[in-house]
Amino acid sequence: MDFTNDKPIYLQVIEDITSRIVSGEITAGEKLPSSRELAVTYRINPNTASRVYAELERRGIVFTKRGIGTFVSDGNVxxxxxxxxxxxxxxxxxxxxxxxxxxxxxxxxxxxxxxxxxxxxxxx
Known part of the structure; x- marks a missing residue:
């Protein structure tokens, strides 16, 4: 993914993930990669990846099961x-x-x- 300078990187990653959810590429209930895997995939800092998941969770788009992973919420698609x-x-x-x-x-x-x-x- 090529990032632009007009918006923070974490918001651009959120936009990409939410677009993939809306398009059906990522489905409700699906497990997302770990924060570390997300950081590698998007070539971003691991702290930025954690911030992405924290913001997605705050918005109710994903939920985290401690020790298991982060999953796409069912109701918000x-x-x-x-x-x-x-x-x-x-x-x-x-x-x-x-x-x-x-x-x-x-x-x-x-x-x-x-x-x-x-x-x-x-x-x-």
Whole structure:
């Protein structure tokens, strides 16, 4: 994973892990790697890896069984997905408004884009 300078590394790792949970790549109840393994995987400091898990646990996304490991919580996946969708839509709308479009124009552009995309997918 390539890190950017605009956000702390631990937040970027959290974003990656939560995206993988929402996409189904990591499933509810699945055991996550140990903090040390996480540090090696992401090439981050072990303290940063511990901070990642602490924050994920604080948010209710994972839980830890002492001596056994860290696991993805069952109940928060749909809430997490809704949160990510809301954030992505908000960023999209703000970008479009920054280009001078109003809500009606944004809807029209999005509708036209989706229509064209669906037509292209049906041709393949």
């Amino acid at each position: 749909s809430d997490l997905k809704n949160e990510k969708v809301t954030k992505a839509v908000g960023e999209f709308v703000e970008t479009m408004r920054g280009l001078g479009l109003n809500d009606k124009e944004i809807e029209a552009e999005l509708s036209a884009y989706l229509k064209e995309r669906n037509q292209n997918e049906n041709r393949v």
